[in-house]
Each structure stands twice: as C-alpha cells, then as structure tokens.
Amino acid sequence: MMNRIHVRRTVVLRTIGVAAAGLLLAGTFSACTTVEPGGGGASAGGAGDTLAKGEEQGYLSVGIANEPPYTEVNADGSVHGAEPDVLRAVLKTMGIDEIQGVVTPYEAMIPGLNANRWDVIAAGLFMKQSRCEAVAYSEPVIVSTESFGTLPGNPKGIETIADVSENPDFKIAVLTGGFEEGILKTAKIPDGQQVLVKDARSGMEAVTANRADAFLLPTLSLKSLVEQDPSIEVTAPIEDAPRTGSGAAFRKEDTELLKAYNKALAEFKKTPEFAEILTQWGFDPTVVEGVTAEELCKTEG
Numbered sequence: 001m002m003n004r005i006h007v008r009r010t011v012v013l014r015t016i017g018v019a020a021a022g023l024l025l026a027g028t029f030s031a032c033t034t035v036e037p038g039g040g041g042a043s044a045g046g047a048g049d050t051l052a053k054g055e056e057q058g059y060l061s062v063g064i065a066n067e068p069p070y071t072e073v074n075a076d077g078s079v080h081g082a083e084p085d086v087l088r089a090v091l092k093t094m095g096i097d098e099i100q101g102v103v104t105p106y107e108a109m110i111p112g113l114n115a116n117r118w119d120v121i122a123a124g125l126f127m128k129q130s131r132c133e134a135v136a137y138s139e140p141v142i143v144s145t146e147s148f149g150t151l152p153g154n155p156k157g158i159e160t161i162a163d164v165s166e167n168p169d170f171k172i173a174v175l176t177g178g179f180e181e182g183i184l185k186t187a188k189i190p191d192g193q194q195v196l197v198k199d200a201r202s203g204m205e206a207v208t209a210n211r212a213d214a215f216l217l218p219t220l221s222l223k224s225l226v227e228q229d230p231s232i233e234v235t236a237p238i239e240d241a242p243r244t245g246s247g248a249a250f251r252k253e254d255t256e257l258l259k260a261y262n263k264a265l266a267e268f269k270k271t272p273e274f275a276e277i278l279t280q281w282g283f284d285p286t287v288v289e290g291v292t293a294e295e296l297c298k299t300e301g
C-alpha cells in the first residue's frame with residue numbers, strides 16, 4: 001500500500017530488528033522517544049544546510065506524535081498518517097527518499113527541532129502566533145476542526161468553548177502544551193478547569209473515569225479514538241474554536257529548505273496523489289485550497 005517511513009528510536013533498537021522493535025515500540029509510544037545525543041537525532045551539519053544534508057544522506061528525521069489520522073505508528077515501526085505521508089511524497093520529488101520518525105509529545109516538538117534532534121516536524125502541529133515565531137512553517141497541508149469527546153449522550157451538554165467559560169465547574173482534559181490548552185488559555189478559562197494529559201488515550205480515560213467532563217482534541221483524532229473504543233462520543237466541530245491548520249515545520253534558518261519545499265508542495269498539491277493521501281486519512285483536500293500559512297499564523301496563542 002504505502003511506502004514505509006521507519007521510526008528511528010535509539011541506536012539500540014536498530015540492532016534488535018523490526019519485530020522486536022515493534023514489540024518495544026508498541027509498549028512505550030506514549031513516552032517521549034529520546035534520540036541518542038550525537039548518534040540518533042538529526043545528524044550534524046551547520047545551521048541552515050539541512051536541505052544539502054538531506055540530499056547527501058538521503059533522508060531527513062521528522063518529529064512525530066502517534067495520533068491518527070495526523071500521524072500513526074504501526075507495530076512494525078513504520079510511520080503513516082496524513083502529515084508524514086505528504087512530507088515523504090513531497091521530499092521524494094526533491095530527491096530525498098527517506099524520512100526517519102522520532103516520536104515525541106507535541107510540547108517537545110519545537111524545542112527538539114531547534115535543538116537539532118530532528119530536522120522537520122510533520123505531526124499536525126497546528127499553526128498559531130507563538131509557534132510561527134519559533135519555527136518556519138510550510139504552506140498548510142491540512143485544515144481541521146476541534147471537538148469535545150464526552151460520555152455518551154453528552155450529559156453536561158458541552159458543545160462550545162463558551163459553555164466551558166460559562167460553567168466554572170466544568171473540567172476539560174487537554175494535552176500538555178497542545179493547541180487545545182492554548183485555546184482554553186486564550187479564552188481565559190482558569191487552570192483549575194483544565195485537566196492536563198500526556199496523550200490522546202489518557203484524555204479519553206480522564207473522561208471515562210469522570211476526572212474530566214470532556215476532552216478537547218481535533219475532531220478526526222477523537223473519531224479515530226472512538227473507532228478503537230466507543231466509550232466516549234464526539235461532538236460536532238466546535239463553532240467558537242479557532243480554525244486549525246498545519247504543514248511541515250522547519251528551523252527558521254533553513255530558508256533554502258523551506259523555499260524548495262514550498263515550491264515542491266505547490267506542485268504536489270496539483271496532483272491526484274495529494275488528494276488521495278488526505279482523503280485516505282479522512283481529510284477533505286478541498287478545504288486547504290487557498291489557505292495560507294500567513295493566515296493561520298494569525299491564530300492567537
């Protein structure tokens with residue numbers, strides 16, 4: 001079906017072989033995947049020459065999460081998902097055939113990129129002012145929406161951000177350092193109403209264990225969770241939540257790579273393959289048409 005992008009975790013893993021790596025991976029994906037300093041992460045190379053390095057070594061390392069349909073890591077270590085699949089396809093047109101994934105929480109993606117632990121982020125890391133100041137985003141690949149995951153029947157009737165700010169006893173689970181935590185902060189919802197969780201599964205458990213009244217996450221991520229475990233239900237896209245969008249994120253100094261990538265991405269978006277990848281992961285490819293990074297970088301937070 002799809003080309004495989006191999007997860008590179010630590011040097012150790014490579015010698016164990018894929019099957020054992022798969023077992024190891026499955027057990028520990030929620031934890032931040034550390035990359036051996038100097039060995040595993042983005043290989044050396046001066047600031048701003050990541051394009052040349054990628055062309056030379058034949059791959060770039062990519063910071064990813066494990067939150068389908070944005071990113072999905074299989075037991076055999078291969079990485080899929082809308083964002084890595086588009087990144088890989090576009091880089092291939094630029095002569096860089098491989099991507100090596102490093103799994104990390106959203107809050108660690110930008111610090112890791114700027115610390116040279118990976119070369120690019122492709123995980124559905126949504127654009128907003130603070131992030132656009134810290135990294136150089138490509139033009140958007142995905143535009144998406146946010147929803148609440150609630151107990152069946154949505155007993156508290158939580159459907160909007162306003163519902164949360166008007167009900168101080170409502171508790172909302174959000175990923176630490178995630179875009180959704182930013183939404184609540186921008187809406188001035190007190191920390192006391194926020195239940196910070198480390199990943200999507202923990203967010204769902206916070207709701208089913210009544211530690212939170214709802215879990216705020218992208219609509220399609222919640223739907224993917226419910227496919228596995230229907231113990232929560234997903235509200236319609238939240239009308240008063242900001243529009244979200246994402247693309248590949250590079251270090252600011254990688255201006256050549258960004259320029260070359262945006263040029264190749266613009267061409268790739270005209271191909272049926274682009275629409276096929278997004279559709280396959282449940283995204284409507286027409287929604288991103290005409291949307292720019294400049295526009296999405298205006299999102300507060």
Ligand code: 6CS
Binds near residue numbers: 126177217
């Ligand atoms: O950009 C973010 O921080 C959010 N993006 C996704 C795809 N899931 C949750 C995360 O908080």
